[in-house]
Amino acid sequence: MDLLNTLVDKGLRRETPTREEALAVLATSDDDLLDVVAAAGKVRRHWFGRRVKLNYLVNLKSGLCPEDCSYCSQRLGSTAGILKYTWLKPDQASEAAAAGLAGGAKRVCLVASGRGPTDRDVDRVSDTIKAIKDRHEDVEVCACLGLLSDGQAERLRAAGADAYNHNLNTSEATYGDITTTHTYADRVDTVHKAHAAGLSACSGLIAGMGERDEDLVDVVFALRELDPDSVPVNFLIPFEGTPLAKEWNLTPQRCLRILAMVRFVCPDVEVRIAGGREVHLRSLQPLALHLANSIFLGDYLTSEGQAGKADLEMIADAGFEVEGADEVTLPEHRAAAGGGGCGSDAQKAGCGSHAGGGVCGTSEASAPAEPRTDLVAVRRRGAGTDLAPNA
Numbered sequence: 566m567d568l569l570n571t572l573v574d575k576g577l578r579r580e581t582p583t584r585e586e587a588l589a590v591l592a593t594s595d596d597d598l599l600d601v602v603a604a605a606g607k608v609r610r611h612w613f614g615r616r617v618k619l620n621y622l623v624n625l626k627s628g629l630c631p632e633d634c635s636y637c638s639q640r641l642g643s644t645a646g647i648l649k650y651t652w653l654k655p656d657q658a659s660e661a662a663a664a665g666l667a668g669g670a671k672r673v674c675l676v677a678s679g680r681g682p683t684d685r686d687v688d689r690v691s692d693t694i695k696a697i698k699d700r701h702e703d704v705e706v707c708a709c710l711g712l713l714s715d716g717q718a719e720r721l722r723a724a725g726a727d728a729y730n731h732n733l734n735t736s737e738a739t740y741g742d743i744t745t746t747h748t749y750a751d752r753v754d755t756v757h758k759a760h761a762a763g764l765s766a767c768s769g770l771i772a773g774m775g776e777r778d779e780d781l782v783d784v785v786f787a788l789r790e791l792d793p794d795s796v797p798v799n800f801l802i803p804f805e806g807t808p809l810a811k812e813w814n815l816t817p818q819r820c821l822r823i824l825a826m827v828r829f830v831c832p833d834v835e836v837r838i839a840g841g842r843e844v845h846l847r848s849l850q851p852l853a854l855h856l857a858n859s860i861f862l863g864d865y866l867t868s869e870g871q872a873g874k875a876d877l878e879m880i881a882d883a884g885f886e887v888e889g890a891d892e893v894t895l896p897e898h899r900a901a902a903g904g905g906g907c908g909s910d911a912q913k914a915g916c917g918s919h920a921g922g923g924v925c926g927t928s929e930a931s932a933p934a935e936p937r938t939d940l941v942a943v944r945r946r947g948a949g950t951d952l953a954p955n956a
């Protein structure tokens with residue numbers, strides 16, 4: 566297919582595709598799906614080989630958020646039966662992080678619900694970063710605490726944070742449809758603050774919220790413009806008790822097309838499959854490893870993922886390898902660029918919160934998506950509980 570040859574050539578040259586080309590990827594038929602995966606897989610292997618970076622989420626503070634992000638189980642008014650707790654103590658967070666690192670993760674993502682941190686919260690997180698780094702010198706730490714005020718990114722950087730995650734989630738045109746308590750511009754501003762403080766910026770999207778193909782392309786092009794080092798791609802988990810509970814719009818094939826489009830638009834960036842991997846990709850998860858070079862190990866913020874052991878087996882069975890702590894994630898030109906570079910001392914991240922996790926003007930060839938509420942399990946183990954974490 567001429568389209569795919571063109572996109573591979575552009576991806577290898579780090580050239581931006583046209584919007585029409587990105588839209589055409591989303592519109593490909595199921596008959597062409599494996600060709601799309603193979604083409605985007607060439608770009609993935611060119612920049613990242615067969616390495617898969619593992620990231621581990623620690624939910625420092627769960628639920629009770631005053632913001633109204635409609636996709637989020639922690640939002641104002643959510644009746645989802647999630648764990649609710651206030652700040653974990655540094656040693657508790659460090660303990661949870663240790664489980665993920667023992668499981669093979671090289672990055673820990675410290676996430677807290679809320680509009681944004683107070684200065685006291687930044688102190689708490691700084692103490693937590695220290696507690697983790699005292700035990701694990703080489704770990705990458707990403708903070709995901711919501712909207713940042715002036716000076717907070719610098720303080721987190723000084724405390725040892727390598728990266729900051731704040732997702733754009735969806736297009737600027739539709740942002741007001743999913744959240745009313747803050748704006749798209751607020752989110753862009755926080756990504757800029759992270760960049761300016763020398764933190765590796767991590768910013769991504771949520772597919773499956775009822776957006777059009779054009780919105781997905783808009784947000785991915787906006788991300789390319791922002792130039793984060795990592796782009797987490799969430800697939801909406803339609804939690805019962807949230808406004809988007811009925812939005813079961815994604816098929817595994819659709820998810821693969823979205824990941825391929827993101828890879829073609831952001832060829833040399835760490836593309837991470839985030840929330841909703843098991844729920845929406847299901848048995849096609851291994852194919853997604855040909856597109857993304859990064860996943861979360863184990864559980865998510867408020868929902869359970871497949872067993873960490875199953876993640877590792879999937880990676881090995883698909884012919885990929887877990888990226889080691891001594892390996893640099895990003896291609897040399899990005900790792901050397903300073904604003905971030907996984908494996909360097911300024912890394913990237915991606916957390917499913919403050920961006921949670923799609924319709925999609927989906928390809929006509931895909932079968933309609935069926936609700937799979939049986940696959941959504943509220944997290945009942947790990948951080949905030951007495952049970953061992955999944956790692």
Ligand code: SF4
Nearest residue numbers: 630634637640678919
């Ligand atoms: S995404 Fe973040 S800011 Fe929005 S409701 Fe959830 S926890 Fe609050």
